[in-house]
Amino acid sequence: MTAKARTAAVLTGWALLLALAWVLGQVKLAVTEGRHQLGAMPLFGSWEPHLDATLLAPILVGAFLIAFLPAAAARWRWRWAAAATALAAVAFSLALTVAHSHPRTWTDLDHHYAGNVHLVDDAGGPAAFLAHYTRLQLDGVYPIHFQSHPPGLVMFFWGADRIGLSGLVFQNTVIQLGVAAAVLAALAIGRDVAGSASPAAPPRSSSSPRPPTGTTPPTWSSRASPCPPSPAWSSPRTAPAPAPPPSPRPEACSPGPRSCCRSRPRCWRSRC
CATH class of the missing domain: 4.10.810 (Virus Scaffolding Protein; Chain A)
Known part of the structure; x- marks a missing residue:
């Protein structure tokens, strides 16, 4: 597939x-x-099925993201791919908002939470509001969203209002930041789960050969490689290097990948 x-x-x-x-x-x-x-x-x-020009926004944005994002994520580093995915989620969320027909599309957060920050002041401040919050939840005094949710969001907007952050633009910005944060959290969790599920490297065998005394280990990598191994161990450091043998004919070179033969200048041009 x-x-x-x-x-x-x-x-x-x-x-x-x-x-x-x-x-x-x-x-x-x-x-x-x-x-x-x-x-x-x-x-x-x-x-609520409807067909009008506003549907072009999520269709076009979604088609672009499906065509672009997987290919970009396969090439980019993880941090850049995660940031691009979060921005893509924000873009698609805004496109869906354009196509949504509900009259409270842009004012929903204000209607249910931000517009009710006066309840904190009416209760006598944050301490009094939180002290009686669960009791008033059961009594049905608060609006429906307050009856089934903790007070964190309304307290956030109450504090933001104290420093001059309020209005529909700020509220919808908070929503989009929540969208991006949710996507980044899901990607981070998936990465951690996939990383912890990957098989660990096998332990090194205690019976692996060790170099004789006075010799140097080979220079090729210990990872699996298609290159044919070179002689197990070189001669002792104290022994003089033997004279190189005459250049063999191209047929004597072992075939292999080009990257493996670059260390053999006599043969890689003819066989790699």
Whole structure:
């Protein structure tokens, strides 16, 4: 299977997984009494099919990333490839936002979190807000997102507002930074898992031959190599070097890769 075929298979599988999650959510709604306060994909929500020019943004961006990113990641160093993948996720997220038809696409974070920072001041400050947060969660005093999430995000926007950071631009920048951070974290975890799963180098055998006393070890690398090995050990340092033999004919040279024969100037031109 080629790289493009594998990419297409992964994207298709992901889309089918989202569809299956939505089907399971609909089954849960059908067999459960009461009303779920969840209207988001993948488990819940509703499909809103539409076809207009805004769909060109995610289609074009997605096609470009599928064509460019795998080839670039295969050539670049890991850090550059990870940074490019994070930027690609941000670009695709913005492209999907352009094509999204919900009226709260750009104001969702403000509606659920940033717009409710006054609750911290109403409670008497951060200490009082956090001291009674879980009790008021159970009482249903807070909005629906506060009832099922910890107070970290609203506290972040409360602190940012104290230093002059607020507004829709800042809020959506925080969202995109979260997208990039999630992608980088997933890549780092995958790299660590793949690195720890790689087989370790086999231990060196204690029965490997050692050079006789007064000799020098060979200069060729100990890693596996297609080059034919040279004589096991050279003559003692104290012994004079023997006279070189006459140049053999090209047929006497052992064939091998060009990189292996560069150390044999007499034969690599004819056989490598």
